[in-house]
Every structure is written in C-alpha cells, then in structure tokens.
Amino acid sequence: MNDKKKNLDNREVFIKGLSDNIVKSAVDIVKIDPTKKQITEITDTVTERLQYESSSLLNEAVTKLHPDSLSEMLPEEKVERNFERFGKNFRYQHMLMFVSVIILIITGMPLKFPEFGLSKFIVIDLLGGLHNSTFIHRIGAVGLIIVGIWHVIYSLGSRVGRRDFFLMVPNLKDAADFMGTMRYYIGKSKSGPKFDRFSFIEKFDYWAVYWGMVIMIGSGAIMWYKELFPKYFYDIGREMHSDEGLLATLSIVIWHFYNVHFNPEVFPMSWTWWHGQLTESEMKHHHPLEYEAIIKKESQDIIDQSKSESKGNN
Numbered sequence: 114m115n116d117k118k119k120n121l122d123n124r125e126v127f128i129k130g131l132s133d134n135i136v137k138s139a140v141d142i143v144k145i146d147p148t149k150k151q152i153t154e155i156t157d158t159v160t161e162r163l164q165y166e167s168s169s170l171l172n173e174a175v176t177k178l179h180p181d182s183l184s185e186m187l188p189e190e191k192v193e194r195n196f197e198r199f200g201k202n203f204r205y206q207h208m209l210m211f212v213s214v215i216i217l218i219i220t221g222m223p224l225k226f227p228e229f230g231l232s233k234f235i236v237i238d239l240l241g242g243l244h245n246s247t248f249i250h251r252i253g254a255v256g257l258i259i260v261g262i263w264h265v266i267y268s269l270g271s272r273v274g275r276r277d278f279f280l281m282v283p284n285l286k287d288a289a290d291f292m293g294t295m296r297y298y299i300g301k302s303k304s305g306p307k308f309d310r311f312s313f314i315e316k317f318d319y320w321a322v323y324w325g326m327v328i329m330i331g332s333g334a335i336m337w338y339k340e341l342f343p344k345y346f347y348d349i350g351r352e353m354h355s356d357e358g359l360l361a362t363l364s365i366v367i368w369h370f371y372n373v374h375f376n377p378e379v380f381p382m383s384w385t386w387w388h389g390q391l392t393e394s395e396m397k398h399h400h401p402l403e404y405e406a407i408i409k410k411e412s413q414d415i416i417d418q419s420k421s422e423s424k425g426n427n
Contacts (some may be wrong), residue, residue: 128167132160168412196396196407199389200273206263207386209324213256217329218362220250225355254333261326279318280310287313308404314372321364328357 136156140147147155199207220240223232242245267274290313293306311319335342335350342350373383385391396404 125164128160128163132156132163135159168409168416183328189255193394195390195391195392196404197389198391199386201389202267202271203274204386205278206260206267209256210260211386213253214251214361214365216249217257217358218365220246220253221358222362225359246282251337254330254337257326258330268421277310281316282425283316283320287316307401308399309406310400312399318369318372325357325361325364328353330362332357332383 133156136152136159136210139155140152141217219235223229223235223246226232226234236243236246268278269275286309290306290308293302294313296302297305321367332350332354336354339347373379373386374381391399393404396407
C-alpha cells in the first residue's frame with residue numbers, strides 16, 4: 114500500500130512539474146507578462162487535463178496487464194476489451210420484435226400485392242391458403258403487441274431503460290451531427306462528428322419503429338375487430354395499415370438491413386443483437402463520447418480508491 118501511495122504521489126508531482134513547464138514555455142512563446150491569477154488558472158486547467166489523460170492511460174494499462182487478459186493472450190495477439198451495449202432484457206425484446214416483424218412481412222405483403230406470382234406462392238403453396246396466412250399474420254401481430262407493451266414497461270420501470278429512453282430524445286446536437294455528417298460525406302470536412310451512446314441515425318431508426326408500431330397496432334386492431342367500427346373507419350384503418358406496412362418493410366430492408374448486415378464494416382452481420390457487446394475499437398470508432406465518459410469514470414474510480422486506501426493506511 115505504501116508503494117501505491119508513493120507511486121500516486123510521484124505521478125502527481127510529475128504532472129505538477131510538467132504543467133508548470135508547459136505554461137512557462139507558453140509564456141516564453143507569446144512573450145507576455147501574465148498575472149499570477151492567470152498563471153494559476155491556466156496551470157490548473159493544464160494539470161486537470163494531464164491528470165485525466167494519465168488516468169485514462171493508467172486504466173488502459175491496468176486493463177491490458179490484468180491476469181485474465183494476459184492469460185488469454187497469444188504471442189503477438191492483442192486481446193481487446195469488450196463493452197456491454199445492450200443487456201439481456203433489451204436483446205430479448207429485439208429478438209421477439211424481429212421474429213414478429215418477419216412473420217408480418219411474409220404474410221402481409223402478399224395481401225397488398227396479391228397479383229404477383231410470389232404472393233400466390235407464399236399464400237397458397239407455402240402457407241396453405243388465405244385462412245392459414247391470416248392466422249399466422251395475427252400470431253406475428255400478437256408478438257408485436259407484446260413487444261410494444263414490454264418496451265414501455267422496460268422504459269418506465271428499468272433504470273437502464275429510462276436512461277436509454279431519455280438519451281434517445283432528439284436534441285440540437287443531433288441536428289449539428291447530421292450537418293457534420295453531410296459535410297463529411299461531400300468532402301467538406303476531414304472527419305465526421307463524434308457520437309455519444311446513440312447517434313442521430315440510431316435515434317431515427319428507433320423513433321421510426323416506435324411510430325410504426327403505434328400505427329400498425331392501432332390500425333390492425335381496427336381491422337381485427339371491424340364489427341365494432343363503422344365502415345369508413347375500417348377503410349381508413351385498412352389504408353393506414355397497408356401503406357405503413359409497406360413503408361416499414363422498405364425501411365427495414367433498405368435502411369436497417371444495410372446498417373446491420375450489408376455495411377462493409379459489419380458484413381455479413383453485426384452480432385451485437387446476440388451478445389450485446391462492442392469491442393474497444395468499435396466503441397472508439399462509433400461511440401467515442403460514450404467511450405471517453407466510461408474511461409473517465411473508471412479512471413476517477415481508480416484515483417478515488419487509491420486515495421481512500423492511502424487514507425486508510427495513514
């Protein structure tokens with residue numbers, strides 16, 4: 114414990130000396146005579162930055178030197194740290210949702226385009242007729258309803274669910290990130306924006322599904338219990354259900370499938386939906402702000418623990 118305290122003290126002394134040297138060099142370069150207050154404020158800022166960077170590097174070194182990591186390393190092979198992105202609860206919701214949606218698409222699209230040969234093959238040859246196809250479609254609908262209710266309960270009753278829900282709310286940074294991404298795509302910027310836990314792309318994906326579920330479940334309920342509603346109400350619900358179903362299918366096939374399947378970075382599939390994890394390099398690349406926040410917190414925890422142990426030994 115004394116060695117730990119000595120190492121911590123030595124690092125703080127070194128950082129303080131390095132901060133003084135950096136500020137002195139800056140004063141010499143600009144050739145001004147700053148006040149003592151200015152020197153102190155600038156030195157404190159530099160010291161704080163150096164402490165953060167040194168703590169981040171310390172945490173990275175501790176992670177790489179951990180016995181579990183070293184025991185798994187092969188010669189000249191780097192073992193990356195994994196970060197949990199989605200817990201089991203959320204992953205199970207997603208699994209039930211995509212199974213339900215696939216069932217709904219397979220059984221629903223042939224009803225919108227009944228004249229196509231593929232539609233006739235699915236409904237008649239594959240599923241055995243319209244009655245069976247409709248029955249299976251309603252099974253998928255029940256699955257979607259369960260997911261909708263499940264997700265609302267998860268978002269309200271779970272700490273992680275509440276946190277992620279509020280982080281999904283669009284803000285001004287998302288608008289700035291969108292513009293920054295467009296500038297990067299057309300070559301007006303050398304790099305794209307840095308994203309936090311959820312990018313504007315993921316938020317768009319999330320709210321599109323959220324809105325789509327409300328429309329599909331609501332209009333589907335009207336069609337399911339059509340005897341409870343006037344005919345014009347049923348006709349409106351049928352059109353909403355049909356058009357929103359086509360929009361959802363195109364969105365999934367063109368937008369979502371590309372991001373999680375056909376994107377060269379993840380082809381043939383991103384397995385995050387299964388294990389819920391991202392590697393350290395993936396975190397740095399796709400969610401650098403979230404990564405920095407995690408490392409900063411872990412580094413601060415190490416410093417707090419070291420200080421607590423030092424006080425306990427004195």
